[in-house]
Amino acid sequence: MPSDMDNDQKSGGVAAVERAFAILNAFRATDTSLTLNEIALRTGMYKSTILRLIASLVHEHCIVRLDDGSYQLGSMLLHWGGLYQAALRLDDHVPPMLRRLVQETEEGASFFTREGNLRVCLFRVDSPRSVRDHIRTGDLLPLDRGAAGRVLQAFDRMLVPPDEFPRQPYIFTVGEREPDIAAIAAPVFGPQRSLRGALAISGPSVRFAPELLPAMTNALLKAASDLTRRLGGDATPFERWEREGGATPR
Structure with missing residues (x-):
């Protein structure tokens, strides 16, 4: 002793x-x-x-x-x-965050990165509900349609100066990629404010009703902020939005 x-x-x-x-x-x-x-x-x-x-x-x-x-x-x-x-691997950090999002929102959660003029789904966890948005790991989707694609364009410092980023750290869309499918996506940053990808939840638009959006958006932004920190990025945009009592999407 x-x-x-x-x-x-x-x-x-x-x-x-x-x-x-x-x-x-x-x-x-x-x-x-x-x-x-x-x-x-x-x-x-x-x-x-x-x-x-x-x-x-x-x-x-x-x-x-x-x-x-x-x-x-x-x-x-x-x-x-x-x-x-050198030791950091996305597959050590992203899937647990997606599982957390699915548990909190009961909607499908995905992580996308840009590949040329398309976006690729690197990781996906499906919704437990029978009616859901059908996305699979490896799917190539349009970059100019859907919340995740728009995030990959709007928050990439190689395309847009950081001072011209959208004020709100997320994008909400309905019916852009497929009719009756809604999605909310947020950027995930790495060192030097590099864009590592877009974190998104998606599902039937009827389940993204105005009264449900605040909780869903908060869950997404919390996950994006936590993942940004794990990947060595600056979570200031999410913290600032929370301090300012940012509005939820409509």
């Missing part, structure tokens, strides 16, 4: 790690560097504690001390990011 001293050391070690992460998390996308005072204000820690931890972070190349005394994030974070991206 570990002694009290062992427990104290472990507790202290965990606390030190958490404080080190707090220092790293103090940096934001718009920061080129931070002063010791700015880090103290953002973390709420004493400067003496920060300096002690930063010494270890500098040694491990997680933080760099500049000539003017301020601090930047170090190259080790880029190295870790590269390892993460």
Whole structure:
């Protein structure tokens, strides 16, 4: 059985790690560097504690001390990011998210990527209902018809400047690809705001009634936001929409 001293050391070690992460998390996308005072204000820690931890972070190349005394994030974070991206596989993350969406909405859920002037269904989980939208993994569908296709066009920074993206982080369509079929789709982003794909739920339009759309849209946006984070992307567009109390589709 570990002694009290062992427990104290472990507790202290965990606390030190958490404080080190707090220092790293103090940096934001718009920061080129931070002063010791700015880090103290953002973390709420004493400067003496920060300096002690930063010494270890500098040694491990997680933080760099500049000539003017301020601090930047170090190259080790880029190295870790590269390892993460190399190990990242869509099939580890997308299917569980689709299953969650189907469970929450009882509609079919799909994940599409662009392939030339078409879109391909990479992953699909069917609705448990007997009357449903019939899409299969590997299906090639029009890019200019249907919610997922429109998302792949509207949120691709290679086609549209990010400041011209639609204000709402989803697109709702009825009867564009097939009569009486409705769909809601949202973008899924990766690093550097790259578009990894479109997450969509679809089914008979009668089940996408106005009173049901808010819950369905919220479930989709939550899934798209979670998947974006898992793939190393920035979920800010979804968080901003939620803060602003965004309207649901009509």
